[in-house]
Amino acid sequence: MKNQFRALQFAIVAVLLWSTVATAFKISLAGMTPIQLLSVASISSFIALFSVVIFTGRIVTFKITLRKKWKSFVFFSLLNPVAYYLVLFSAYDRLPASQAQSLNYTWAIALTVLSAVFLGQTIRRRDWVACFLGYFGVFIIATSGNIFNLEFEDSLGVGLALLSTFLWATYWILNTKMKADPIVSVCLCFFFGSLWLLPGAIYFGGFSGITQSALFGAVYVGLFEMGITFVFWLMAMRYATNTSLISNLIFVSPFISLLLLHFVIGEEIFASTIIGLAVIILGLLVQNLNYRK
Numbered sequence: 001m002k003n004q005f006r007a008l009q010f011a012i013v014a015v016l017l018w019s020t021v022a023t024a025f026k027i028s029l030a031g032m033t034p035i036q037l038l039s040v041a042s043i044s045s046f047i048a049l050f051s052v053v054i055f056t057g058r059i060v061t062f063k064i065t066l067r068k069k070w071k072s073f074v075f076f077s078l079l080n081p082v083a084y085y086l087v088l089f090s091a092y093d094r095l096p097a098s099q100a101q102s103l104n105y106t107w108a109i110a111l112t113v114l115s116a117v118f119l120g121q122t123i124r125r126r127d128w129v130a131c132f133l134g135y136f137g138v139f140i141i142a143t144s145g146n147i148f149n150l151e152f153e154d155s156l157g158v159g160l161a162l163l164s165t166f167l168w169a170t171y172w173i174l175n176t177k178m179k180a181d182p183i184v185s186v187c188l189c190f191f192f193g194s195l196w197l198l199p200g201a202i203y204f205g206g207f208s209g210i211t212q213s214a215l216f217g218a219v220y221v222g223l224f225e226m227g228i229t230f231v232f233w234l235m236a237m238r239y240a241t242n243t244s245l246i247s248n249l250i251f252v253s254p255f256i257s258l259l260l261l262h263f264v265i266g267e268e269i270f271a272s273t274i275i276g277l278a279v280i281i282l283g284l285l286v287q288n289l290n291y292r293k
Helices: 004-029 034-055 059-094 097-104 107-118 125-142 155-175 182-203 212-239 243-264 271-288
Strands: none
Touching: 004 034, 004 059, 004 097, 004 212, 004 243, 034 059, 034 182, 034 212, 059 097, 059 155, 059 182, 097 125, 097 155, 097 243, 097 271, 107 125, 107 155, 107 271, 125 155, 125 271, 182 212, 212 243, 243 271
8 A cells, every 4th residue: 555654754764774874885994895895795785685585475586586587687796786886885995985975876867878878768958957967066076176177186986986877877777677576686686796796805815804893884784775775765665655755855865974974984074075966966856856746
């Protein structure tokens, strides 16, 4: 049954949890490498999602999907979690979390561009406006507000953050053709992703030297960036009578995250980051608002 109040409850929980993960990224990366972080997080996410599969009676669906489509998920897992999160965590490792997080919010704009290229979808006038605003916001953040000097503090970090948005968009475009239960689908991606990541992590030094706080942070990332929060969001969408109202709550997340980054780990939040993020969010709102309503 549709229940907007219950949908709102699930959505608020999801948004609040997603608001904490940039802080968890930085805490974890202070004591481990990106591939170590991703390996621990991916395994944690798989365990959490597989528990949801069992608890919700999806185990038969899981077995059937695994048997029929395992080759597809072997490929999808290379995109997400392997490529996407390795690139994203590498960006967080180089940039202040406030900047990396803000740049990552342009993934919806990247999705529009790639949908036009690969799916033949028409780019509307509002999409062009959103693209301009989104990447102008990126420019403000990348130059720390010195937009006329054209000096980038960390070009590679900015490039990695933007590349992650295109990897994420590519994953979702390809995933639209996969007819599978969404929870089972994500669970299988993290299952095969863990099989890719564990040998890689062992090859590049194993898991020695990881601090306790970093390990806790990595498990937290697996549970609340990749796993359980996704289920909460799906439940919000399932119960919602007005999905656009629920979807627009996600725009609150980056601003809560900035507050947490400042007060929990003491990261300095630059005015240019706030301005750039606001411009990006404005672009996303232009793209998503229902103007007729």
